[in-house]
Amino acid sequence: MDDRDTDLFGNDLTYDDVKAATERTAGRIRPVTVAPVAPGAIREGHPLGSRGEQPYEVWFALEFMQYTGSFKARGAQNFIQAHREAGTLPDAGVTIASGGNAGLACAWAAQQQGVRATVFLPSVAPAVKIAKLRGYGADVRIVGAEYAEALEACEEFALSSGALAAHAYDHPLIAAGAGTLLEEIHARIPGLDTVVVSVGGGGLFAGVATAARHHKIRTVAVEPKNCRALNAALEAGRPVDVPVESIAVDSLGARRATALALHAARENDIRSVLVPDAEIARARQALWDHRRVAVEHAAATALAALTAPDGAVAGGGYRPRDGERIAVVLCGANTDPGDLVRSAPEN
Template identity: 65%
Template sequence: MTPTYADIADAAARIDGLVRPVTVAPAAPGPDPLWFALEFLQFTGSFKARGAQNFVRAHAAAGTLPEAGVTIASGGNAGLACAWAARDAGVPATVFLPETAPPVKIARLRGYGAEVRLIGPEYKQALAACREFAASTGALAAHAYDHPLIAAGAGTLMRELTTRIPDLDTVLVAVGGGGLFTGTAIAAQHAGVRTVAVEPAGCSSLHAALAAGRPVPVTVDSVAADALGAPDVSAMALAAAQHPNVRSVLVDDDTIRAARRLLWDEHRIAVEYGAATALAALLDTGSGAVYRPEPGERVCVVLCGANTDPSDLV
């Protein structure tokens, strides 16, 4: 079921005081109306904290949060958020990750007290193991992106942006499985704001779904795959993307690398490749940017996560 704007408003009330309000900063001095949404400052280092708290708190309020705790399959960021929210609620978390998950995310998960299980080379193997675990133990299965409570929680970010940037025209957001995109697009549509969905060309599940008219499996091969490497996009993300106020674009890995480097060199912002993907849409690589704002267009780029090893930036 695709969440509504009312669901996002409910999520905002539910997680009020449990997550950090988003910080917005101008990208540079001067008349260029470009802002960064610094969501990488969120608890657990990514926007995922919003959806995880909404999911866990909604189940706690309904009396459906079991003693066996919660379990999730993740590339890392959703697992971190789920483990943090579960610890906050006083229940255990078991997180299934691909064997390729970044060590920095594995270490942080264990720091949150989660049981970490590394399964298979890709997210889909971790997801299958997570489902088996939930069925055998009674743990509550969360999802990295394909759940209305997760998407509604993520949408609270966009709800905040519309109050922090008056007359915002366009928001650029990176897309993996589509949880952040779904919530963002729904809240943006409510406010009359355009959404640009940015994906790596090497894991373009939303772009492929739009072309096919349904979610379809895609190959996952990108420098940003640990955050954006969903094998297929959610049906609710596809529904949100079919709105006329949404545009889907692709960027290559070289441009993602350049965007991440630019954020560090010019702004001293260290983010993961998935977060840099949104900015990559605005970079002119010689053949033009994949999204070029009109003169005076007020644009915000969501920098969604920073669970990265910054050693390669210096």
């Protein structure tokens, strides 16, 4: 983290940070829309398509409708606005290394606030994403074949230019911005008991879990079976490196969970769930089949904790209690829908 961040904002994440982020980002982001899921449309038979009864209530938080197509816009806005308020936003602007949603969010937020953004990408970044970044006015620099090489170049640029280095998820301001999502969900769903969220490096999870704890809402953290950074950190008692291999690796492929995420998990006594790729793909397809919603595999990962049949998930996934009111976060839609089966919509 940049020294300018440590001096001003510290390394911890509290509910007060989430509240401050809520005030900073008001009017700068799209408020989340929530949609109820019909009774019986979660587990029995084909996910989201059955007609039975379910003794609990499920809502979708449609965060994939956020600016730039993911929740990342929240953290990016909070990061830039906080530094503007503190007078620590340099003329050189902000810089970030990312081949994904964080880079798009940073470039968009910078454009919204009239700030220069320099985004470093590896050569494997898709052309459509590069074009979108340039459309946001970012200075796009292609360096190396892997994210690590782009990150190294980004860090060198920050040192030489004085640009403020942002991070995709490992930052209190980024996590606090993500936590504003839970504040909105809580306001829209009275009596909410549980929020189900997918986890990569842990920025979204840390913010959501911190706010959820304040409101006495349970958090269920869902990861692909072979991208289990948070689950492994809980098991080891500290952040550890893990191998990553999943259809959701583009968004949930962090090799190590952040200390912020681990702290939030310990404070909340969260439920950690691992789901196989087959169930992630199945949940994503079901959203298309029955809602005509095309989301990233990362978004479908959260839903898979509920839709996976008994025996498909170690420990049984997450099985709601009778009367439980649940929100499932559909966190992003920056995906190629070409692999979705073109089934007929449900009548």
